[in-house]
Amino acid sequence: VSAGLSSLSESKLVILGGIAELIAGAISMGIGGFLATQAERDHYRYLRKVTSARVVRSCNSEMEREVHAMLGPVGVNEKVSQQVASCLRDVEFSTGPADEGTSSSSSSRAGGELRWAKEVGLTAFLLQDVSTVRMYASASTIGLGYLVGGLIPLMPYFCEPITHTVLIDSCVLTGLVLLIFGAMKAWVTGAGAGAGAYNRGAFNTILVGGSS
Numbered sequence: 001v002s003a004g005l006s007s008l009s010e011s012k013l014v015i016l017g018g019i020a021e022l023i024a025g026a027i028s029m030g031i032g033g034f035l036a037t038q039a040e041r042d043h044y045r046y047l048r049k050v051t052s053a054r055v056v057r058s059c060n061s062e063m064e065r066e067v068h069a070m071l072g073p074v075g076v077n078e079k080v081s082q083q084v085a086s087c088l089r090d091v092e093f094s095t096g097p098a099d100e101g102t103s104s105s106s107s108s109r110a111g112g113e114l115r116w117a118k119e120v121g122l123t124a125f126l127l128q129d130v131s132t133v134r135m136y137a138s139a140s141t142i143g144l145g146y147l148v149g150g151l152i153p154l155m156p157y158f159c160e161p162i163t164h165t166v167l168i169d170s171c172v173l174t175g176l177v178l179l180i181f182g183a184m185k186a187w188v189t190g191a192g193a194g195a196g197a198y199n200r201g202a203f204n205t206i207l208v209g210g211s212s
Contacts, residue, residue, distance in 0.1 A: 036138070174209075178202075182201040
């Protein structure tokens with residue numbers, strides 16, 4: 001938008017058009033992030049119901065194999081995996097305080113009712129919850145990121161009323177910010193140590209950003 005409006009030779013028009021596009025884009029991107037996370041949460045709730053029903057009707061050996069399939073690759077032996085599966089299954093089916101013992105667990109199995117708890121039990125172990133707060137956090141992060149990132153190319157237009165060379169200044173400023181961001185991303189994410197890793201991160205970021 002900024003590059004296209006630069007042909008009008010007035011920075012005021014570029015700024016107004018750029019800000020309008022940024023506001024609309026930030027709202028659109030934020031709503032998109034919110035809906036994507038909401039869809040992920042709805043899918044999780046569906047999987048929770050399916051997994052809970054499967055835990056109810058599955059035998060102990062089947063659940064033990066599934067738990068071991070998750071814990072085995074990280075070094076947990078099969079015996080410990082079986083114990084973990086048994087403990088999680090007992091918690092999942094318990095309907096009363098822990099001191100009620102096996103009687104409450106047996107009655108829960110006989111009744112066929114599953115007490116759902118978000119943080120305990122075999123179902124919670126097999127699935128990862130998607131909180132409601134995450135939807136708003138995702139929308140805010142994406143929307144604000146789009147808004148702040150889009151303001152960077154507009155900064156030179158605030159300093160110069162005529163857009164003869166401002167477009168070049170905007171491209172240079174954006175490129176420098178992408179280089180710095182790429183190097184910082186490599187440092188924060190631990191992609192590598194040393195100047196070589198930071199240079200690769202900066203180069204990849206400006207290559208992707210410049211291409212887009």
